[in-house]
Amino acid sequence: MTRIAALIDDLFEDVEYAEPARAFRNAGHTVVTVGLKKGATVTGKTLRSKVLIDEGVHDVAPGDFGALFIPGGYSPDRLRVDPAAVEFVRSFVESGKPVLGICHAAQLLITARVLQGRRITGYVSIIQDIKNAGAEFVDAGVVEDGNLLFSRNPKDIPAFIRASLKKLEG
Amino acid sequence: MTRIAALIDDLFEDVEYAEPARAFRNAGHTVVTVGLKKGATVTGKTLRSKVLIDEGVHDVAPGDFGALFIPGGYSPDRLRVDPAAVEFVRSFVESGKPVLGICHAAQLLITARVLQGRRITGYVSIIQDIKNAGAEFVDAGVVEDGNLLFSRNPKDIPAFIRASLKKLEG
Numbered sequence: 001m002t003r004i005a006a007l008i009d010d011l012f013e014d015v016e017y018a019e020p021a022r023a024f025r026n027a028g029h030t031v032v033t034v035g036l037k038k039g040a041t042v043t044g045k046t047l048r049s050k051v052l053i054d055e056g057v058h059d060v061a062p063g064d065f066g067a068l069f070i071p072g073g074y075s076p077d078r079l080r081v082d083p084a085a086v087e088f089v090r091s092f093v094e095s096g097k098p099v100l101g102i103c104h105a106a107q108l109l110i111t112a113r114v115l116q117g118r119r120i121t122g123y124v125s126i127i128q129d130i131k132n133a134g135a136e137f138v139d140a141g142v143v144e145d146g147n148l149l150f151s152r153n154p155k156d157i158p159a160f161i162r163a164s165l166k167k168l169e170g
Numbered sequence: 171m172t173r174i175a176a177l178i179d180d181l182f183e184d185v186e187y188a189e190p191a192r193a194f195r196n197a198g199h200t201v202v203t204v205g206l207k208k209g210a211t212v213t214g215k216t217l218r219s220k221v222l223i224d225e226g227v228h229d230v231a232p233g234d235f236g237a238l239f240i241p242g243g244y245s246p247d248r249l250r251v252d253p254a255a256v257e258f259v260r261s262f263v264e265s266g267k268p269v270l271g272i273c274h275a276a277q278l279l280i281t282a283r284v285l286q287g288r289r290i291t292g293y294v295s296i297i298q299d300i301k302n303a304g305a306e307f308v309d310a311g312v313v314e315d316g317n318l319l320f321s322r323n324p325k326d327i328p329a330f331i332r333a334s335l336k337k338l339e340g
Contacts, residue, residue: 011244074181074244074247077244077247077295078295080295081294081295107295107299110298110299110302111295111297111298113298124251125247125248125250125251125277125281127281128280128281128283128303129277129280129299132280132299132302132303132304133298133302134302
């Protein structure tokens, strides 16, 4: 079973966090919320769901976890202002451990400058940003390239969960 | 006096629309709100301010206006999903008429692929996206390059208004 870091801040896309996190936990994995400040409560885009941050990104390292999960919404745009969050993502991508992202998640990888030559997908609004970062944008529900596993939007969540659970087993 | 298109959608940064729009109107200019749907009401990020959309972006052309004003927040990310909004911005930049943007506004210019070789500024979260688009990112309160006049964030609003009013006179 894998200890998964879920990297989130305010304005995360509620279902993109809640549904995969529930599925990961139901499968026996541990989901640890990592954010800008330990003990803070962050609020999703719909303003309905609130999530407690278990660990501050300044206090953890990729070595503490077996996988990274990045939900979308505007949370990645907020997180990538923080150099520690960007460095956490950069190290995780380079560690070779699974990085599971959806929607705007790739924005963090762009700022971390780890997309050159990778195949990835993301929300339609960031397609040009993904291409400009030197990656190949693939318009598919789930795109895997090495340790990266990415999906486009909430409609892809069921496929994202299935593929992620398989990757976490491997 | 100039007829200015203010391009906005939901989650615009309230003060980045309200304060420049008021200053432009007080100086005798006309501010026309342009959005995805004429007659819709869009809501700012703080959920406090609501703005009526005067014109749909599908029904207007840069020739209808003398300048373009793009407030920030998450409105540009929403607008750049719509090809008509992207084309409106692209045509405006290439028209040579003033394009006044702040915060996340440059995201629309990235998707419109008009930033190669330009000097521009924007919100800290999109610095890498601006660089990857082939532009020179400048960390200053107001950055002018030809018809482009851009600012970084709400703190720059007073300088943005002063420089914009001067540009609209010229």
